[in-house]
Amino acid sequence: MGILDGKAAVVTGGGRGIGRGHCLALGANGASVIVNDLERAVAQEVVDEISAKGGKASVNTDDIGTRAGAKGLIGQCVSEFGGIHAIVNNAGNVRDRSFLKMTDEEFSDVLRVHAQGTFMCSQEAALRMKDQGSGGSIVNTISAAHFGNFGQTNYAASKGAIASMTYTWAMELARYGIRVNAISPRGSTRMSATYKGPDGKEVQLPFIDPNLNGHFVSFLCSDEADYISGQAFGSGGDWVALVNQPKYGTAMIKPGGWQLDEIREHFKAQLGGQLEPIGLMKKPYPFYDGIKPPKK
Secondary structure, three states: OOOOOOOEEEEOOOOOHHHHHHHHHHHHOOOEEEEEOOOHHHHHHHHHHHHHOOOOEEEEOOOOOOHHHHHHHHHHHHHHHOOOOEEEEOOOOOOOEOHHHOOHHHHHHHHHHHHHHHHHHHHHHHHHHHHHOOOEEEEEEOOHHHHOOOOEHHHHHHHHHHHHHHHHHHHHHHHHOEEEEEEEEOOOOOOHHHOEOOOOOEOOOOOOOHHHHHHHHHHHHOHHHOOOOOOEEEEOOOOOEEOOOOOOOOOOOOOOOOOHHHHHHHHHHHOHHHOOOOOOOOOOOOOOOOOOOOOO
16 A cells, blocks of 8 residues: 555656656656646656556657647646646756846746746636545745855745745645645756755765655655645755745844934844854855956
8 A cells, every 4th residue: 555545646746856756756656647748658668667566657748838739738637647636847048148148038938937837737627626525735846046056046036936835835725635835856857967055166066866755745645744835945955954944034123114324323233243154055144345347
């Protein structure tokens, strides 16, 4: 008996890397899996691997960044497996470029796949889950890049949007028994190979098995996790970690509100020492000496 016996799941971008690991784990834990990938051959390899171990899986090659593709993907799961109980929004792309050089196409193409694709596929899945009356699980994919990362305005923006959608959907869909969570997965993939440090130079990261996210995803998709929703987690490697959600921190409070001269007088002493570090590596706040234009 598997923790996901009788469940039907969809994984977008399931042919390689972290998505492949999700598919294999879901299949091993009893779910019937639709493996979505634009490349049929790599998706078929994952399906064959699941089938060889006694599981059920099928290939889907729809473009999840379109409404027609989202409908086709979810419709195939319902048609072949009798319903849908989980969707893992994993598909992604990168078009890294520094902000001043990024083109409109590089920006919009990444948001189309990540943010728009996650929205449309989740909406189609949630509508089916609502009609089924079965409840279900949506697992979105975010990234520590949404803390800020050099050369990834488009990617960071999409991941921040997905995090915010996760919190919102968790509130809206609870009445239907649908849980919504997000993971920030770790794993060595073609996308992680593009990582650059704060200086914009490529960084050689240590190898992390991309398959090590799959069993936590399986847990989130199971009925045992029916009390978990609206949460973001770091997963993969040797950890499962809660990602702190945005919240207000230390405040200056003055009855009647602050006038400009008062802000100028008090801000640095009251809040200046607590300015937030920025970026993926969260180094100490770097700008206390001021940010000046380059000398001519």
